[in-house]
Amino acid sequence: MSNKTFIITGSSSGIGKACVEYYLAQGHHVIGISRSNTLEHPKFSFVSCDLSDPYQLEQIDFREKLGSDSAIVLINNAGTIGEIKHFPNLSALHYRELANINILAPQVLITMLFQQIVPSRIETIVNISSGAAKRPIPSWAAYCASKAAIDLYSETLKIEFMELGLSTKIYSVAPGVVDTQMQVVIRSTSPEDFTEVTNFKRMKEEGELRSPKEVAVLLDALLQEPEQGEVVCRL
Numbered sequence: 001m002s003n004k005t006f007i008i009t010g011s012s013s014g015i016g017k018a019c020v021e022y023y024l025a026q027g028h029h030v031i032g033i034s035r036s037n038t039l040e041h042p043k044f045s046f047v048s049c050d051l052s053d054p055y056q057l058e059q060i061d062f063r064e065k066l067g068s069d070s071a072i073v074l075i076n077n078a079g080t081i082g083e084i085k086h087f088p089n090l091s092a093l094h095y096r097e098l099a100n101i102n103i104l105a106p107q108v109l110i111t112m113l114f115q116q117i118v119p120s121r122i123e124t125i126v127n128i129s130s131g132a133a134k135r136p137i138p139s140w141a142a143y144c145a146s147k148a149a150i151d152l153y154s155e156t157l158k159i160e161f162m163e164l165g166l167s168t169k170i171y172s173v174a175p176g177v178v179d180t181q182m183q184v185v186i187r188s189t190s191p192e193d194f195t196e197v198t199n200f201k202r203m204k205e206e207g208e209l210r211s212p213k214e215v216a217v218l219l220d221a222l223l224q225e226p227e228q229g230e231v232v233c234r235l
């Protein structure tokens, strides 16, 4: 496989970090975007950005970081489950921050990348979605809505790319239930705030969670296949 540049948000933890490590091990360049970072590697560059802040987001300049010829894969992975509570206990700030990270940031990053480089270089765009896009989970309403939004956004985006004559592969991918910090947060919620918490604890106890590394391998297998016509899919 020829060398590519992967842009991966949420590079500091969980699925994003596993993808960064996977693609660095394959010899690719990786640009990581998140608020924190511990990774150092000659082919890794880090962009510090709080994706809940639209001003910080709009300051990102991909031209400084990207060479002039490699194909580019953008993986919009950063996400938050937000506060796991029934809706009367949530604030406007909570809704805004969650929407900024899970919905706004992927859309803005795709648009900025398109505007800043030769668009035909964008080989693949992946938005990390969730099974929660298709299933209502009480106390996760804003999260479910954000992932459903990114699914339909991705499907619409694919049509727009085709209208522009571009063959960029576009996916909105549900990774399964994955053993990351997000699941630690989910399992630590009280049953009063989250009626399904017992189910998530059981899945962990019974070893049903995927490892982040397994997700990186499955995602890469998907990206290597020819497009099957489905934008919204699961690993």
Ligand SMILES: NC(=O)c1ccc[n+]([C@@H]2O[C@H](COP(=O)([O-])OP(=O)(O)OC[C@H]3O[C@@H](n4cnc5c(N)ncnc54)[C@H](OP(=O)(O)O)[C@@H]3O)[C@@H](O)[C@H]2O)c1
Pocket: 009, 010, 011, 012, 013, 014, 015, 016, 017, 033, 034, 035, 036, 037, 049, 050, 051, 052, 077, 078, 079, 080, 081, 101, 128, 129, 130, 131, 174, 175, 176, 177, 178, 179, 180, 181, 182, 183
């Ligand atoms: N784990 C699961 O079971 C599961 C299931 C379905 C879908 N997903 C999706 O998978 C994706 C990755 O989640 P994960 O499970 O790997 O979670 P995680 O371990 O909690 O990692 C989340 C990543 O997002 C970044 N992030 C969060 N808020 C950010 C902000 N304001 N600005 C910039 N970066 C931010 C974090 O970096 P910093 O804290 O350094 O900023 C971190 O690198 C998410 O989109 C999630 O919705 C996960």
